[in-house]
Amino acid sequence: MSINFENTEKNENENNAARGMKGEPLASLSDEYTEYTENAENEDAEVDESSEKKAPRGKGELHETGVEKEKRGITVSVYPKSMEAEAMLSLDELECLFYTVGGVCVGRVTQVRDAPEGKTCVGKGKLCEISALCDAADADIVIFDTELSPVQIREIEKAIEKDVSVIDRSMLILDIFASRANSAEGRLQVELAQLKYTSPRIIGKGRDMSRLGGGVGTRGPGETKLEIDRRRLKDRVAALENELERIDNVRTTMRRQRERDGIPKCAIVGYTNAGKSTLLNLLTDAGILAEDKLFATLDATTRRYTLPGGAKILLTDTVGFIRRLPHHLIKAFKSTLDEAVFADMLMIVADASDPDLVSQLNVTHSTLAELGALGKPTVVVFNKCDRAVDRDTLLGLKALASDADEKCVFISAITGDGVDTLAKCLEEMTTAQKKRVELEIPHSDSKVVNTVYRICDNVDVSYNENGISLSAVCDRKSAGQLSKYIKNYDILFPSEE
Numbered sequence: 174m175s176i177n178f179e180n181t182e183k184n185e186n187e188n189n190a191a192r193g194m195k196g197e198p199l200a201s202l203s204d205e206y207t208e209y210t211e212n213a214e215n216e217d218a219e220v221d222e223s224s225e226k227k228a229p230r231g232k233g234e235l236h237e238t239g240v241e242k243e244k245r246g247i248t249v250s251v252y253p254k255s256m257e258a259e260a261m262l263s264l265d266e267l268e269c270l271f272y273t274v275g276g277v278c279v280g281r282v283t284q285v286r287d288a289p290e291g292k293t294c295v296g297k298g299k300l301c302e303i304s305a306l307c308d309a310a311d312a313d314i315v316i317f318d319t320e321l322s323p324v325q326i327r328e329i330e331k332a333i334e335k336d337v338s339v340i341d342r343s344m345l346i347l348d349i350f351a352s353r354a355n356s357a358e359g360r361l362q363v364e365l366a367q368l369k370y371t372s373p374r375i376i377g378k379g380r381d382m383s384r385l386g387g388g389v390g391t392r393g394p395g396e397t398k399l400e401i402d403r404r405r406l407k408d409r410v411a412a413l414e415n416e417l418e419r420i421d422n423v424r425t426t427m428r429r430q431r432e433r434d435g436i437p438k439c440a441i442v443g444y445t446n447a448g449k450s451t452l453l454n455l456l457t458d459a460g461i462l463a464e465d466k467l468f469a470t471l472d473a474t475t476r477r478y479t480l481p482g483g484a485k486i487l488l489t490d491t492v493g494f495i496r497r498l499p500h501h502l503i504k505a506f507k508s509t510l511d512e513a514v515f516a517d518m519l520m521i522v523a524d525a526s527d528p529d530l531v532s533q534l535n536v537t538h539s540t541l542a543e544l545g546a547l548g549k550p551t552v553v554v555f556n557k558c559d560r561a562v563d564r565d566t567l568l569g570l571k572a573l574a575s576d577a578d579e580k581c582v583f584i585s586a587i588t589g590d591g592v593d594t595l596a597k598c599l600e601e602m603t604t605a606q607k608k609r610v611e612l613e614i615p616h617s618d619s620k621v622v623n624t625v626y627r628i629c630d631n632v633d634v635s636y637n638e639n640g641i642s643l644s645a646v647c648d649r650k651s652a653g654q655l656s657k658y659i660k661n662y663d664i665l666f667p668s669e670e
Contacts, residue, residue: 244276247306249299250318251289260318262529263496267318269446270345273467274352279310293328294321300332307335314338316345343370343499349468350502356472358420362509363471365413366501372406421507428515436477437603437648438487440516442541444533445493447522448556450474451586453490456596461490468493473509480600481593484630489516494540496532503543513546517650518602521553525570525583526560550602552580554595559585603648608665612643612658621658628654 248267252260260283268278284299293300294317303315314337315329321341329339347370350363441449450463450470457476462469475489489512503510513519519541523534534553541547555570571581582598584591607630614621622641626632629645636642647655649666656662 244271244274244314245279245310245312246271246276246314246316247303247310247312248278248281248316248318249295249303250281250283251286251295252283253287254285257285259532262532263318265529266496267316267342267345269467270342270349271316273349274345276314279312280306282306289319292325293332294319294325297332300329303329304333304335307333307337312337314340317341342497346468346495346499346502350471353468353471358417358509359472361413361417361420362506363502365410365417366499366504366506368406368410368413369501369504370499372403372410424511436485436487437517437606438489438512438515439518439520439599440489440491440513440546441520441522442491442513442546443493443522443537443554444524445495447493447524447533448586449490449493449522452522452554452556452584453488455586455589455592457488459490467495471506471509473512475512478599480603481596482600482604484600484603486518486599486603488520494537496536498540503540510544513541514544516546516549517606517648518599519546519549519551520599521551521579522556523553524557525555525567526557530570550606552582552595552598552602555581555583556586558583559588559590606648607646608648608652609644609646610652610655610662610665611660612645612655613639613660614641614643614658616640618658621655625655 248264248271250260250264250267264281264283268281271278282295282299282303284295286296290296295303306312307315312335315333317339319341320343321329321339326339326341330337333339347363347367351367354360354363441453443449445467446465446469448463450459450461453459453474453476454461454463457478459474459476461474470490471492473489473491475487477485478488479485491512492506492509521534521537523530523537527533538547555567558567567583570583580598580602582591582595584595586592609631612625614625619641622634622643625643625645628651629647631644631646633644634641652659652662652666656666659665
């Protein structure tokens with residue numbers, strides 16, 4: 174469901190729609206793909222192949238290369254009076270999202286009302302204002318900061334005199350993900366999210382998809398074409414889910430191997446564009462893409478990091494969070510987001526220079542709670558402190574983290590300031606989870622000694638006629654693998670239930 178803001182011919186629209194909303198052909202879809210939002214009255218009319226018209230929803234690509242004309246957009250928001258401040262912040266973020274795909278915002282329109290208008294989201298007066306602004310600013314696209322139905326998109330496009338595309342926030346985010354996904358898993362995840370978002374929005378009427386009528390001589394075959402396309406989409410979704418399940422099984426196997434190695438895992442999470450990838454590059458020389466844009470990277474990356482005391486941990490960069498992240502994206506990226514769920518520690522990275530920091534931290538914590546990833550040792554890393562953040566602001570941020578019972582560190586991933594403090598904090602968190610244990614291993618299980626050396630630290634061993642006595646430092650996970658040999662295991666590691 175990538176979006177094309179160029180005016181295209183009808184035959185080009187139909188071919189683009191058959192590409193599976195991802196920019197690549199799908200074997201299950203044909204060139205006769207349903208015109209999603211085509212107006213019934215226009216479908217009966219002959220279309221001049223050389224004439225241009227607006228691209229229906231779900232057609233083409235927003236992130237085309239080689240397009241000389243810069244995309245010019247107008248953002249629209251409808252909100253109740255009590256949520257004006259939050260709505261303005263959300264609109265600012267929407268403009269940043271549009272900038273990420275190479276667009277520029279040339280205007281914004283807002284309307285205060287208790288609920289969006291059912292047919293056009295905004296009132297008739299605002300529609301006239303949007304239409305006039307599109308002409309005056311030469312806009313190509315109108316982006317609503319709320320979810321739109323296909324009927325609303327059709328009616329809004331009809332009401333705007335200038336040829337423009339109308340999309341919503343979710344469609345824009347999905348298109349960004351489609352342009353940023355590099356790995357095979359990432360592309361499959363994005364395609365699945367796009368299809369799940371699009372399939373319930375397919376509509377169609379007219380001669381080619383005749384509905385059953387209510388009078389004599391009106392009984393046709395029904396919307397056969399529409400039903401066929403929906404079934405093909407359903408089959409493609411099932412195939413994608415099966416393939417992602419297979420990839421998830423591979424990821425689970427790799428995760429279990431890391432668990433057997435006994436190396437603690439720390440997931441780097443946080444709001445998009447907070448500097449997570451830049452921080453991972455600084456700590457581990459990971460060499461992954463890091464840009465000052467929203468959702469610059471989508472694929473999870475894991476690297477080994479050596480702490481000052483010599484102990485090793487695994488750091489995993491994860492996909493960033495954002496307000497109202499489409500639900501289908503969360504489900505599609507479940508295997509990637511599970512890195513935070515199965516981590517031993519969390520590193521929450523926040524942009525200390527962003528005036529919307531508190532709200533972004535709230536979004537991060539609520540998303541982690543939705544994933545079931547809270548309740549772990551956590552450090553909040555306030556990044557970008559080099560961007561002229563005053564001392565009073567830093568003190569307020571520290572108090573904020575203290576209220577949440579979380580450690581906090583102030584750094585700059587660009588200059589490297591504060592990274593030594595972060596490394597010491599990670600080492601303290603790792604050490605705090607470990608305890609010295611005493612083990613008694615019978616000679617018949619002597620191979621377990623190799624396991625102790627592999628997953629524990631500071632191992633001392635002595636042999637006697639009754640067996641092998643060891644003293645070692647290990648965390649709860651490693652101790653669980655050796656529980657039958659550890660003295661007073663239940664006392665040292667009481668149940669967390």
